[in-house]
Amino acid sequence: MGEVIENVSFTTTSAISDFLKKTPAQDIINWGRKNSLWFLTQPMGCCGVEMISTGCSHYDTDRFGIIPRDSPRQADVIVISGYVTKKYLPALKRVWDQMPSPKWIICMGDCSISGGPFYESYSTVQNIDEIFPVDVFIPGCPPRPEALIQGFIELQKKIMAKKDLGTDY
Amino acid sequence: MIDADYILNSLTKTFPNDLSESKIESDMRLTSYVEKDAIFNVCKHMLDNLECNHLSCECGVDYPDRNELEVVYHIASYEHPVVITLKVKLPRDDPEIESIVSIYWNANWYERETYELYGIMYKNHPDLKPLLLIDEMLGDWPLRKDYEGFPNKTSKNLV
Numbered sequence: 001m002g003e004v005i006e007n008v009s010f011t012t013t014s015a016i017s018d019f020l021k022k023t024p025a026q027d028i029i030n031w032g033r034k035n036s037l038w039f040l041t042q043p044m045g046c047c048g049v050e051m052i053s054t055g056c057s058h059y060d061t062d063r064f065g066i067i068p069r070d071s072p073r074q075a076d077v078i079v080i081s082g083y084v085t086k087k088y089l090p091a092l093k094r095v096w097d098q099m100p101s102p103k104w105i106i107c108m109g110d111c112s113i114s115g116g117p118f119y120e121s122y123s124t125v126q127n128i129d130e131i132f133p134v135d136v137f138i139p140g141c142p143p144r145p146e147a148l149i150q151g152f153i154e155l156q157k158k159i160m161a162k163k164d165l166g167t168d169y
Numbered sequence: 170m171i172d173a174d175y176i177l178n179s180l181t182k183t184f185p186n187d188l189s190e191s192k193i194e195s196d197m198r199l200t201s202y203v204e205k206d207a208i209f210n211v212c213k214h215m216l217d218n219l220e221c222n223h224l225s226c227e228c229g230v231d232y233p234d235r236n237e238l239e240v241v242y243h244i245a246s247y248e249h250p251v252v253i254t255l256k257v258k259l260p261r262d263d264p265e266i267e268s269i270v271s272i273y274w275n276a277n278w279y280e281r282e283t284y285e286l287y288g289i290m291y292k293n294h295p296d297l298k299p300l301l302l303i304d305e306m307l308g309d310w311p312l313r314k315d316y317e318g319f320p321n322k323t324s325k326n327l328v
Contacts, residue, residue, distance in 0.1 A: 086303045122311040
């Protein structure tokens, strides 16, 4: 009892994670991650209606592992689906910080990409991609649900290619 | 039957000096300018005696040529089919008017929004703070026509 063991280096989960990123095991982990992209139901405008209908049974996004979730703590992907007003930006940052890593972000619609009809309005924020690490931009006003599914598939391809911004490689 | 005629008669009888440019457009529509010191009592009279119990909207208009701001009240009723438009002229340098939240409770958010977008100060408002804009933008008054926050860049310059 109480014997001191010397020459033992302790490890942490982040050290294990950093080690695994350099090994082929990361491919298997990424394969699992890309097939469970649960997105946060956080509609912000008229694109939000398309986002909700994408999550409904007609488009059956379950076959790609894409499931809508109501809580940021259970979500992997957040879809910015509308203009971001200056008043809303702190709340959006807070939701983003509440999501556990690994997490990804998708810009849906012209409003979130460039401002759309609200380009350089007095109350909206420009250049969302300088604030959040955005992986996929889906143009359209609003994009069809098929386009959103296409965006998710592009994100899956990025994750498999280890090119996504959600994970540090 | 209370119609626009009846309401105008009642208002001119009660406030003989405070109404101007009154115009009856139809049985249902009445437009009038009200002096800014009288608007509180006019609204109270309309609610208490004329059954006009629904404030549809309250907004601001900017007239830089006349150096004036206007506050527009649309007051309707659930009892009879009348919509009354009341307008109040305010000086542009010091726009200040009595709040009507104690009469129509739903004026609260209308007045907060008019305050942050036009800079119209409402006296005796219970909680006069910005509604939709961030606190840092207070004082810019974005919907005034001389607001310079819009950069001179439109889509035609980008193409």
